[in-house]
Amino acid sequence: MSTNKKKRPDIFTPRVVAVGLVFLSLFIAEFFFKAWCGVQCLRTGYDVTSAKKQQQDLLHMQKYLTIELVHLKSPQLLAKIAKERFELTIPEPKQVIIIP
Secondary structure, three states, rough: OOOOOOOOOOOOHHHHHHHHHHHHHHHHHHHHHHHHHHHHHHHHHHHHHHHHHHHHHHHHHHHHHHHEEEEEOOHHHHHHHHHHOOOOOOOOHHHHHOOO
C-alpha cells in the first residue's frame, strides 16, 4: 500500500504572513490617522466657533466704548465734571487776560 496522496501546498508561508501583517499594519495606521484627522477637524471647528464668539464680544465692547467716549466728550458732561470735581467756573470778563 503506497500512500500517494498529493500534498496541498501550505498557504501560510512566512512570506504570505509577512505581507499580511504589513497590510494589517497599514490598515491600522490608516484607521488611526483618519481618527486623528477627525479629532483635529472637530478641534479646529471649536476653535473657529470660539474665535467668532470672541470677535462678536469684542465688536460689542467696541460699540459700547465708542458710545461711552462720545458721552464723555460731551460739553455738558465736561462742564459738570469741571464744576463738581475741580470747582472750576466760567471766568468773569475782568479775569480774562488777552495776550497780544
